[in-house]
Amino acid sequence: MPPAKKGPKPFDSGLKRIDNKLKFTSFVQANAINQKNYYTEYLKRDDQAMILRQLAEDLARAKEPKGMEDAKHNEDEMDVDDKEEQEEEAYGSKVIVIHPGSRNIRIGLASDTYPTTIPNVIAYKMSPTEVEQTSNADPPSKPASDPDFLQVKKQLSQEFKERMRFYKRRVASNSHDSVLSYNKRTTPEAIPDHNDPNRIEWTDVSTGPNIIVGERALNIPPLSNPRYRLLWPIKYGYFNETDYKSTRQLIGDLSIIFEHAISSELNIPKKDLPSYSAILVISDLYDKVQVTELLDMLFRELQFSKVGIIQESVAATFGAGISSACVVDVGAQKTSISCIDEGLCVVDSRVNLPYGGDDITLTLAKLLQLSQFPYKDLNLSYQYDWALMEEIKSKFSTTNDAEITVQLYNFYQRTPGRSARKYSFKTFDEVMLGPMSYFFPDIFENENKLKHRHTLFDRSSDIYDSTYNDPYSEAQTSLYAQYVPSVDANLTQLQHQQQISVSTPRASTKSNSLAHLQDETPTSSAAGTPAPEVPPAATANLSAAAASLTAATGVAGALGGNAATRAAAGPSFQALSLALMNTRVAIQAPLDQAIIESITQVSKVDESRGKRMYENIIVVGGGAANIPAFNRLLEDRVAMWKGWSTGSVTVMPTPRDMDPTLLVWKGGSVFVKLKIANEVWIGSRDWDLLGSRCLQYKCLFLY
Numbered sequence: 211m212p213p214a215k216k217g218p219k220p221f222d223s224g225l226k227r228i229d230n231k232l233k234f235t236s237f238v239q240a241n242a243i244n245q246k247n248y249y250t251e252y253l254k255r256d257d258q259a260m261i262l263r264q265l266a267e268d269l270a271r272a273k274e275p276k277g278m279e280d281a282k283h284n285e286d287e288m289d290v291d292d293k294e295e296q297e298e299e300a301y302g303s304k305v306i307v308i309h310p311g312s313r314n315i316r317i318g319l320a321s322d323t324y325p326t327t328i329p330n331v332i333a334y335k336m337s338p339t340e341v342e343q344t345s346n347a348d349p350p351s352k353p354a355s356d357p358d359f360l361q362v363k364k365q366l367s368q369e370f371k372e373r374m375r376f377y378k379r380r381v382a383s384n385s386h387d388s389v390l391s392y393n394k395r396t397t398p399e400a401i402p403d404h405n406d407p408n409r410i411e412w413t414d415v416s417t418g419p420n421i422i423v424g425e426r427a428l429n430i431p432p433l434s435n436p437r438y439r440l441l442w443p444i445k446y447g448y449f450n451e452t453d454y455k456s457t458r459q460l461i462g463d464l465s466i467i468f469e470h471a472i473s474s475e476l477n478i479p480k481k482d483l484p485s486y487s488a489i490l491v492i493s494d495l496y497d498k499v500q501v502t503e504l505l506d507m508l509f510r511e512l513q514f515s516k517v518g519i520i521q522e523s524v525a526a527t528f529g530a531g532i533s534s535a536c537v538v539d540v541g542a543q544k545t546s547i548s549c550i551d552e553g554l555c556v557v558d559s560r561v562n563l564p565y566g567g568d569d570i571t572l573t574l575a576k577l578l579q580l581s582q583f584p585y586k587d588l589n590l591s592y593q594y595d596w597a598l599m600e601e602i603k604s605k606f607s608t609t610n611d612a613e614i615t616v617q618l619y620n621f622y623q624r625t626p627g628r629s630a631r632k633y634s635f636k637t638f639d640e641v642m643l644g645p646m647s648y649f650f651p652d653i654f655e656n657e658n659k660l661k662h663r664h665t666l667f668d669r670s671s672d673i674y675d676s677t678y679n680d681p682y683s684e685a686q687t688s689l690y691a692q693y694v695p696s697v698d699a700n701l702t703q704l705q706h707q708q709q710i711s712v713s714t715p716r717a718s719t720k721s722n723s724l725a726h727l728q729d730e731t732p733t734s735s736a737a738g739t740p741a742p743e744v745p746p747a748a749t750a751n752l753s754a755a756a757a758s759l760t761a762a763t764g765v766a767g768a769l770g771g772n773a774a775t776r777a778a779a780g781p782s783f784q785a786l787s788l789a790l791m792n793t794r795v796a797i798q799a800p801l802d803q804a805i806i807e808s809i810t811q812v813s814k815v816d817e818s819r820g821k822r823m824y825e826n827i828i829v830v831g832g833g834a835a836n837i838p839a840f841n842r843l844l845e846d847r848v849a850m851w852k853g854w855s856t857g858s859v860t861v862m863p864t865p866r867d868m869d870p871t872l873l874v875w876k877g878g879s880v881f882v883k884l885k886i887a888n889e890v891w892i893g894s895r896d897w898d899l900l901g902s903r904c905l906q907y908k909c910l911f912l913y
């Protein structure tokens with residue numbers, strides 16, 4: 211019997227192209243082209259990549275069957291394909307792909323279709339003193355009546371009304387009143403346990419274990435005896451230096467959580483790990499010290515034989531089976547944006563913003579409280595109430611303006627030791643204002659987010675001149691200049707002198723209504739303009755910017771000894787960029803503006819590639835991609851700021867209806883199967899000998 215005819219393998223052609231492009235990256239690495247000129251060089255040498263691509267296409271064509279007479283050849287081909295596939299499967303079953311996030315870790319064998327997701331959390335038994343301290347702690351968030359919150363909410367409501375008017379949606383004038391009067395009157399109904407469809411299995415802590423990991427940690431009753439404290443090792447995409455008191459404990463906890471996931475979910479005992487390899491997914495604007503610590507833990511604690519790293523946004527494009535896109539990864543606590551061009555991350559397009567789905571949950575809770583939310587005891591510091599608000603967000607929030615009318619919903623509130631209560635409540639615009647906050651991030655509680663960064667773990671610095679060493683990006687620096695108060699005056703001036711694009715005005719200082727903006731002329735970028743000589747005045751500006759940065763952030767010596775000297779000696783935008791990115795101030799850039807800033811960095815090098823990015827935006831992660839009609843809202847907002855007509859910006863749907871939270875992990879597993887992946891493996895012996903220096907030779911990007 212002839213073998214069953216197989217369809218084309220998904221993503222194959224795209225991946226071949228990427229594979230070739232990545233080979234080119236190694237070439238760039240080998241030739242030590244510096245990071246700043248990397249992308250320009252890459253474009254200049256695009257002809258070489260073209261040759262590689264052409265070669266791949268020729269090879270593929272040569273393999274194509276030409277007719278009936280090729281049937282035999284075709285069968286042989288399939289055998290080869292099958293064999294290759296089996297080899298890939300076998301290889302993948304020995305590689306564990308790990309994608310750690312602020313709330314969740316996705317982990318699985320590269321041969322698995324989907325990863326396992328476990329909460330990235332650990333619970334510690336508290337001592338009596340700790341219990342006392344916790345009960346005296348400040349409330350975790352400000353109340354909904356906070357004047358700053360109410361002020362931004364006003365802008366948000368105004369924007370919402372403009373949008374409804376623009377799309378000719380009728381809004382009944384008494385909508386709010388009807389919500390308020392219903393919610394004031396409604397009372398809960400007690401549901402006996404046997405009628406509760408989703409009863410929670412509270413974790414039994416009567417034996418008093420010292421630690422509890424993952425899902426079970428989340429289900430510990432908050433007033434349990436003994437009491438437990440939840441610790442999340444990663445916060446806003448970085449190590450959690452606020453809640454941890456020692457580097458050792460933090461790394462130790464991550465190791466325990468990883469090990470727990472591997473042994474209990476993948477059924478691989480720790481003793482077998484020396485025969486496995488790991489691919490670790492890292493942020494695009496990674497922190498080198500943290501990457502080193504993680505790798506060290508994977509080698510020394512978990513004893514993996516080989517480890518490789520891949521950047522989040524590149525992995526997202528592999529997962530989606532595309533080679534170029536502007537990747538917008540909105541997670542629980544951080545949002546990262548990067549433009550990927552033919553499998554390569556455009557270094558200056560990288561942006562990191564410390565907000566995500568958690569901020570929407572908190573904002574939604576406040577909005578509902580302003581609408582007389584009937585469950586008055588909501589306390590988001592209790593895990594079960596946080597989970598309730600997350601559930602309400604996931605079920606009811608939407609940015610589809612057609613659905614915004616007064617709606618009646620219900621939910622079950624579950625407290626340990628008591629049967630569930632069923633509440634009904636009404637909503638109007640709250641369900642849309644919540645997710646719209648991504649475009650008005652001043653509404654989020656941003657002040658303390660990065661306050662403790664670098665208090666436990668040092669910044670990465672160059673051993674020779676002790677300047678900061680982490681990757682930087684022009685997009686991120688430009689956003690700092692626009693959104694961090696007190697820095698902008700000097701830095702913006704400097705940026706103008708250096709022709710660094712400041713693409714759009716700050717949302718909060720200007721009305722950004724749809725109607726108003728569509729009348730505006732598109733903002734121009736510095737596309738294609740060569741950087742002019744920096745005038746002497748810029749030197750003074752740089753020092754002034756550094757000084758104001760220090761004042762604004764309260765981080766003493768924000769530029770660092772040698773970097774400051776360098777800055778005084780001559781304009782070093784690079785040094786300032788790094789200093790900015792190492793501060794503990796959260797950028798409150800709206801999502802739409804940050805995307806434009808990121809793409810502007812591509813347009814600066816090649817206008818047409820930049821234009822293509824606007825047609826290939828992809829939203830991944832759980833924070834926004836799962837909200838109904840979010841893509842449409844994002845398209846409208848980006849087009850609006852650019853002064854373009856609706857439809858000129860395209861946010862692509864996630865391929866094959868794949869869960870957008872898994873796409874990055876999926877990309878990691880696809881990457882393992884590419885031939886080029888062989889070049890990224892670091893062996894444990896190399897690590898012992900060379901440590902993090904290996905990364906300079908073993909990354910497919912300039913580390």
Ligand SMILES: Nc1ncnc2c1ncn2[C@@H]1O[C@H](COP(=O)(O)OP(=O)(O)OP(=O)(O)O)[C@@H](O)[C@H]1O
Nearest residue numbers: 311312313314541542543544567568604832833836
């Ligand atoms: N259906 C949904 N609607 C709205 N939000 C959702 C939905 N499903 C998940 N989320 C949100 O997605 C977020 C989790 O996303 P994800 O797992 O990508 O974050 P993470 O990788 O742990 O964090 P980060 O990327 O910030 O480090 C949470 O805020 C969660 O509430």
